[in-house]
Amino acid sequence: MGHEHKLSIFRGFVTFKSNTQKIWGVLIFLSIITGVEVALGIIKPEVLTSNSFLYMKILNWIFIILTLVKAYYIAWDFMHLRDEKSGLRRSVVWTGLFLIGYLSFILLVEGNYIHDIYKEGFIKWEF
């Protein structure tokens, strides 16, 4: 309570006159991103699905990056992380990012390993 609101987003590229205006601005931005995601999900452009980067289709990279962008603006502007003390912000965000990143890394690597075992070992699944 009683915090000053920081009214600039995109590193100061857009500055709003009031907090209410900023809320609507962020809504428009999030809606555009969701629209792009849905459009890409329906069209599935050939270029993006047939090429991959670091073992993952470019399209999936785009989805994941856009999701993280959306998550950032929800947390920073709707949940007011932008206005909190950096200590509180970091204790929540860094802890989460580290633990979730670690969990994703080990489980996905493990899943991939089991996949290879299933594929190259003497295991029959399609019968």
Next chain:
Amino acid sequence: MDTKVTNAPTTKVWGGGNDPLQSSYGKMMMWFFILSDALTFSAFLVSYGFSRFKFLESWPIADEVFTHVPFFHGNYPMYYVAFMTFVLIMSSVTMVLAVDAGHKMKQSAVTWYMFLTVIGGGIFVGSQAWEWATFIKGDFGALETTGGRILQFVDAKTGERLALKDFSVHLDSHRVQHKNNNGIWFSSEKALPTFILEEVVAGVKGNDRVLIRTERLSEGGDKTLLSRDETLAKLSSATQVVEGANLIHNEYGNRLFANFFFFITGFHGFHVFTGVLINIIIFLNIALGTYEKRGHYEMVEKVGLYWHFVDLVWVFVFTFFYLV
């Protein structure tokens, strides 16, 4: 002993008299609850990723499963989920507007925004329930093999999916559902599938345009279509008819797919449901003027954090369950 730390707070240090991060006890605890809840959700989503990586060549394609929009017939992949996402983001916006109005001590504005938030949450939970009902009911039906794999049917001419009722023949069967008034003890069984295995098999054999589609994905990410000869050969491995989905069988493909659908969207839906309940309580408090008397609307901000978190999680569920 008059040594003094210069930056010590002037108020009482013990018993919660100071706030180190310039945020109240309640708000900080809400943040740490959210952090731990985020770990639970990420465990769910990551185990989904684990299973999907494990069965990379046979995982169901979400676009082909979630194709329904209420009141409309036809194939509309993702439109309804996109609508649900938008509803949730919109109710997040009304919530943040309520918090903003609370800072300005405008009681009637907070009441209205809170009311709209509750309505948005209600629409989302209702949509979720409809989505579940559609998923459980299923629409095409399939056969399951000895190895637990799903065989779906495709029209050889049009390339469209075929439902069991499109080609199955009717055989005189003496199998009737066992009801609890017939047995020697009050036991009963679940409803029988619309068709028995023999009816579906006879239907496939008697109809040249029916082809089987297996779970295996090709290089391009499409399901493998068998030729007519392979289709007839494959029929012998079928053991039962599957219609719709439950925790053991589902007509969409890998069994884990339905399990993850129920657990991830169910756990999220439960959060939305409790969020709506909490929002209603806070709405009543606002309307009764509790926070006006208290002098601040911090309670709205705290439940607001929870509500935004529910939205935040949905953004990830949307991506990892429906898009990727």
